[in-house]
Amino acid sequence: MRVLTGRIGAAVLVGVLLATPLTGCGGQPDAATGSAAGTAEVPVDPPVAESSTPDASPSAVESMGRVPSATPSRSGTPSPTAKPTPKRTAGPRATPKPPTETKVPPPPPKPAASGCQPSYSGSQASRAQVKAALTDAAARTYWPTSAPDIRIPANLLKATAWQESGWQSNIVACDGGIGLMQVMPDTAAWMNQRFGQSYDVRDHRDNAYLGGTYLAWLTKYIGDMYFDADYRLDADLCTAELDSCLLNAVIAAYNYGHHAVAREGEPLTVPNPRYVRNVRALMTECVCLDY
Template identity: 65%
Template sequence: MRRGIGRWATASVALLLAVGIAGCGGEERPPSEVAADLPSEVPVEVAADQPTEAPPAVEAMGVAPSTKPSPSATPKSSPKPKPTRTSTGPLTKPKPPTETKVPPPPPKPVDSDCKPSYRGTKATTSQVKAALSDAAAKTYWPTSAPDIKIPLKLVKATAWQESGWQSNIVACDGGIGLMQVMPGTATWMNQRFGQSYDINDYRDNAFLGANYLAWLTKYIGDMYFGDEPPEMRYRLDASLCTGELNSCLLNAVISAYNYGHGAVAREGKPIAIPNPQYVYNVRELMNTCECLSY
């Protein structure tokens, strides 16, 4: 959840490498850091509302399953059509942000020789799985943006990239726990949403991380997809992404979780993705992380 640091990931297939630790100025730690290769060629950009041939590092990630009924199914009525975009992608000149109170900026990079520390008891895999599932199931904007849903795959992959699902890890820059939440960000979110999440409790830590993803979804969605109806404005579907990293909300939210909202959503400017490798890593983990089978 902050800038200039290493991350955890998995090694389920050839594209995926061994897990490394988040939080210490880009330093490699045993096991090794994710380093998924970027595509050697940039695919031709197409409209964001059309199915695309994704680049090698993100092919077939998160595409929605078929909604066609099985041959034996006999529905009484036709399924409701899925909403489609009215535009071809994010606005190049975004709307003014709807949120005026924003999280604190990410910390500065730390000494690359720093080692993470551990405190407290590490939660079991089953405990972590339950905590992340509960966090993904919650509606964080029940009144103003109830259409926002944070995919469970995104929550699981982010936690794996950030900490390797280690609930008791503390990074050198201060990031804490499963979702590597910064103390200042936790304080801000508790005030913004009237909560009292404990950053050191693995369950609350999961809610804090998912809550931050939800806040980023609304903040960036309103700015760059504000011309879309709510059911489209906040969609984190991989199928809406083209070969350009700044083509969809999903990539922007992943990038901002790591680099801060201000580096991605800039007033009067198109979406920026300052950390493409991090985005590729999380997108790959959303499809192939061993944590998905837990």
């Protein structure tokens, strides 16, 4: 999450697509530390806790100092969820609508110094615990009032967590990204305030929720501006052009920050194609989908 800056993107090579390292939520973390924006919508589930670094900066794996041992393999199937009635058949608007959220996450931190090694804090959650946390986060309704149809696919959460940290819950990147979803502390604070929660970024369950919350925030922010409130994160809506669908835009913004992808008066932009392709590949080929 760029708003979740600092990624120790555990870039898992999926064929040729996964050759590029990744970073935390939002390539250039859009770490949040501001006040709640507009009318706060409170996530249904109990409190819990998010990350980022640009495509051009050291990959998650490089910023971490090591790559997770697992190598992407079989494909996984996203959890079935109710989908809204299709609204758009074309790509994003050429001229975006004004953003509905005026309070946005804080800007990303500066890239970590080259050669920096990640650190570890606390105990590592088991694969079963991580899987349960990510599955639970995917089942939540993040915008129960204004956009209850927004759901984050389980395979997107699992792939992002693998790209960011290799599912290492206790890793801390050099840029400050924490845990599974490499959530930046400032971003976590902003998301907690925005949604009226108190997630602990160092708890693997809360970290998964924070990552999911940030992805949901990006879905609404970008969906309102470019897709006329059509919040579908379906891969089959994407074409060969990376800027063709909301799914790719949300993935890009998680790594590079919302402002690098969605700007008032400007076309939708995907500045980190390798990161997006890595996560998209992991959504169907990650070994983590079989855990």
